Amino acid sequence: MLEGSPKKISYISQKKLFKSFELKSITPHMGAEICGIDLSKKFSKLQKKELLSAFLNWKVLIFRNQNLDRTNQKDFAKLFGDLHIHPMQDSDIEGYHSKKDDPNIVIVQTKKNSKYIGGDGWHADVTCELYPPIASVLYMITVPEIGGGDTLFCNMALAYELLSNPIKLFLKKLSAVHDGNLPYVGSYNYAPPEQGFPKTNHPVVISHPSTKENILYVNSGFTTKINKLSKNESTSILNMLFKHIYGTPELTCRVSWEEKSLVIWDNRCTQHRAIWDYYPHTRYAERVSIVSNEIPSRAK
16 A cells, blocks of 8 residues: 555444434544433433444544533443442542542543643553453543643554554464553552552453454553563564554544533543643543453454
8 A cells, every 4th residue: 555545444334323312423433422412311221222332333422511410420431331440549649539539530630730641642541450441431621721632532443454464463362461550650650559550461452342343452551561572572563553553643533622521432442642732721521431340352
């Protein structure tokens, strides 16, 4: 394929219509705005069914103009599974809430005196755990008054699809280490708890349990080494994959935030990155994540 020529991308069918809300796609392969549904109200069986279908197909769903409290946000998240407790949730580090208040809420806040922004750099949430979150739900409360603060999302099923066949076959056989010390100690400079931060192995290519898509499952936020390769080999392969992720704009969609916007993303098949382009202004949101009893399984 010539540099700059169109890539053969698997698009979502635009013919699918929903009866309980309207869907407007952001890109042909990922991301959609959902209109005509109030997340503070009880959901009908049809709404639940259609929301799950839209979520699995579009991977990133945006809901605008939602007047929600924490209970509303958590009730919506519970449609997709049990709520997650972050491994740093009982810390006092900037950007994370105290268990004494609400163990399921993670504060995502950046101010003038912030030393870093949560979510800076491509990553999937908490893949260092044996049962990583299957999805995250972020509710935006304060946006920068000068604009900015968008979030980029990357389609990791498409990232795998666009690799060459020899590389696909090679990666399917491998597993990699996902280590919580990489961000929480290395980036945030936070002393690990007595039991240590989670550290586990996951396949480099996993199968989505619902869609059966093959997904490239390494991220620069947590993945430290590919098993059974030398350090140099692992570093070279990971750097190649990370460059593929952040250097291929066709993989991405971009969410521009407004106050009272809520976004849910499939953490199994997407990565995301928050953009800190609004210094010295403030951005404040609250996140809930969702877990299941499924360990990421190797693609066949």
